[in-house]
Amino acid sequence: MTEANFKLVEEVELLRLVTVGSVxxxxxxxxxxxxxxxKGAFEDQLLAVRKQKGLDSIATAADIDLAMLTDGLSAEREQGITIDVAYRYFATPKRKFIMADCPGHEQYTRNMVTGASTASAAIILIDARSGVMPQTKRHTHILGLLGIPHLIVAVNKMDLVDFDQAVFEQIRAEMNEYCAKQGVKDLICIPISALDGDMVAVRGNNLDWYEGKTLLETLESLPTLGDVDRLPFRLPVQLVNRPQTTELPDYRGFMGTIASGTIRVGDEIIAVPSGNTSTVKEIVTFDGNLQEAFAPQSVTLTLNDNIDISRGDMITRVGEKTGDSKDLTANVCWIGDEPLSARKKYIIKHTTNSVKAMVSSVDFKTDIHTLDHLDADELAMNEIGRITFKLQKPLHYDSYADNRATGSFILIDTFTNNTVGAGMIV
Known part of the structure; x- marks a missing residue:
């Protein structure tokens, strides 16, 4: 890659993707x-795959097993399935991509939730022969709850159904109906053959009846998630820096990653939960001081007043206060081995804050096939429902619909210390 091309790749936009689908x-x-x-696969990777297949070094991409480029774990290659989330990086002249390859088996739904949590777009893969499977609906429902703004349904293996348009249209109609119930606004359906390459990066010669963009053209043209800068300012405090050296005897810097919004030197801030106010004196970063910072930069803020702020507190701008309550209602994806049930106690890990919580009630669980709300006393592994918690102390948050960073949390089992649930505050 030339220096000019390298600079071009550095300057283009970044899109975070997640791919999901059944086994x-x-x-x-x-x-x-x-x-x-x-050209995102290194030559040594291609050479290693060719050797494993017993092919010579001039074998083309059509001759090799493309899946072997991505299934990194030996257990994945042995079983022919993806187990863990793997992150892949590739770029075009128009955009850079980070793609989370999530496992499809129901047993690994918990891994899929992790991979999808930071994505701005999702590719939902469907086998044209099998149609919309229960796991397809489960993944789509989770993606909708996670607030992924752009969903792309890629109907794969069209070559195995003779590129039949009727098969594609039936799957598209079923997915449109399912997503409409959940309020998904941006759904794009594309017929593809990943093995042959039709409608992936090039159109090919077999899907002339489809007039839309290829998958790669679609990914290049999606609007990136820039709204996070326009949200209220949120800085969960991760560490209070007090070096107490002779040069800096009274230095207090509040360190953390900006979750949303922007902040400038001189802005008036308020610390929650204390409610103390001050103004920003300095915005310190590894590369030097800034006049303005924005999400997701890691910064240290110094203030003009010596106010009480600790790890787990949140710094916001005056007039942009968070929610404040000891009662919390959230949609929960349950990934624990033991079921969630009323009266059980957990730890809610929210940004940099941890709060003890008890399940006040299981309001309902969701039927992933119909999206109906069902009466329930508990949530079993991979089930999704709405839960109300009673907290030991007030939590400062936004609703997930307003702010994905400060509207989400994980649930930790107090006995095993395992992560057992992912929550989205309503």
Whole structure:
């Protein structure tokens, strides 16, 4: 890559993606195809795959097993399934991409929630022969709850149904109906053949009846998530820096990653929960002081007044206060081995803050097929429902619909210290 091209790649926008689907829908093959067609696969990777298949060094991408470029764990290659979340990086002249390749098996739904939590777009892969599976609906429902702004349904293996338009249209209609119930606004359906490359990076010759963009063209044209800068300012405090040296005897810096919004030197801030106010004196970063900072930069703020702020507190601008309550209602994706039930106690980890919580009530669980709300006393592994918690102390938060960073949390089992749930505050 030339220096000019390298600079170009540095300057283009970044899109975070997640790919989901049922087992054997072809996710690994699709990602392998994208890596090869965008020159994102290193030559030594291609050479290693050729050797494993007993091919010579001049074998083309069509001759190799594309899935072997992405299934990194030996257990994945042995079983032919993806187990862990793997992050893949590729770029075009128009955009850079970070893609989370999530496992499709129901047993690994917990891994999928992790991979999807930071994405701005999702590719939902569907095998054209099988149609919309229960796991497809489960993944789509979770993506909707996670607030992923752009959902792309890639109907794969069209070559195995003779590129039949009727098969594609039936799947598209079913997905449109399902997503409409959940309020998903941006749904794009694309027929593809990941193995042959049709409609992935190039159109190919077999899907002339589809007039939309290829998958890669669609990914390049999606609007990136820039709204986080326009949200209220939120800085969860991770560490209070007090070096107490002779040069800096009274220095107090409040360190953390900006969750949303922007902050400038001189802005009036308020610390929660104390309610104390001050103004920003300095914005310190590793690369030097700034006049303005924005999400997701890691910064240290110094203030003009010596006010009480500790780890787990949150710094916001005056007039942009968070919610404040000891009662919390959230949509919860349950990933624990033991079921969630009323009266059980957990730890809620929210930004840099941890709060003890008890399940006040299981309001309902969701039928992933119909999206109906069902009466329930508990949530079993991989079930999704709405839960009300009673907290030991007030939590300062936003609703997930308003702010994904400060509207989400994880649930930790107090006995095993395992993460057992992911919550989205309503």
């Amino acid at each position: 054997d829908d072809g996710k690994s093959t699709l990602i392998g195809r994208l890596l090869v067609d965008t």
